[in-house]
Amino acid sequence: MYRFLLTPRWWGINAFVLLSIPFCIFMGSWQLGRFEDRVQDHRTATEQVSQAAREAPRPLGEMLPVTKATSGKLVTATGRYGRQLLVPERELDGRRGFYVLTLLHTDAGEALPVVRGWLPGTADAAKAPAPPRGEVTVTGALQASETPGDNGVRAQGGLPAGQTGAISAASLVNLVPYDVYDAWVTLAKGDAGMKAVPASAPPDTGLDLKAFQNLGYTAEWFAFVGFVIFMWFRLLRREAEFARDAALGLVPDEEPAAAEAAAR
Secondary structure, three states: OOHHHHOHHHHHHHHHHHHHHHHHHHHHHHHHHHHHHHHHHHHHHHHHHHHHOOOOOEEHHHHOOOOOOOOOOEEEEEEEEEEEEEEEEEEEOOEEEEEEEEEEEEOOOOEEEEEEEEEEOOOOOOOOOOOOOOEEEEEEEEEOOOOOOHHHOOOOOOOOOOEOOOOOHHHHOOOOOOOEOOOEEEEOOOHHHOEOOOOOOOOOOOOOHHHHHHHHHHHHHHHHHHHHHHHHHHHHHHHHHHHHHHHOOOOOOOOHHHHHHHHO
C-alpha cells in the first residue's frame, strides 16, 4: 500500500519536508535569539541609565559622539542660553504636556539643545519660564538625537512657530541659523520649578515593536514546522486511502488514470 512512497513525486515531497523542518527550526531559533538579545539590551540599558545618575558628571566634549555606552551619562556644559523652543505632545507620569527646550551656546561654537523641564497642558510659550541670563553651567543626562518612532516621537508637520516635533540636529538646523550638536541634554533637576525629564534608554535597546515582531516571527516559524508535518501526514493518509480503494476497485470512473497509477 505504501509503495507509492518510492515514486519520484514522493521522493520530492519527502526531500522538501526533510529540508523544510530544520530550516524552519533554525529560523525560529534565530528570531528567538534576536528577541532574547533585545531583552538583554533593555536590561543593560535600564541598569546603565540608573547607574549613570550616581556617577560624577564629565565634560560634554569627552562623551561625544553619543553611543549606547555614553547615552544617559551625566555631562556638564558651560555657555549662554539662546533661543527657546517648545516640544509639544510629550507625556510624563501619564500626563500630557510639553518640553521646554533651550539652546545653550557653548565656547565650541555649537549650540547644545537642553531640555530644562516639562510642563503640563498644551504647549504655550507664555507658560515656559525664561532661561537664566549670563553664563551658566548645566548638568544633565546625555541623549541621542530623536527620530520618529523613538519613545513616542512623531514626525509632526505644520507646527506653530517656536515648536519642534523632535529633538535632533536635523530638525533644529531648519529653525536656528547656527550649528547644533547632534545630541541633547535633559537637566538632572528641573529648572525654574519645571519637572525634570528623566533620561531614556538608547535607541533600539527597548522592548519595542521590533522586539515583539521577533517574538511573533518565532511563533510563525515554529508553526510552519507543525503545518509541514500536518500536511505531510494528511497527504500520506490520503494517498494510502486512495491506493487501498484502487486495489479494491472502489475508485470512481472519472479517475481511471489515477486509479491505475495507484494500483501499480
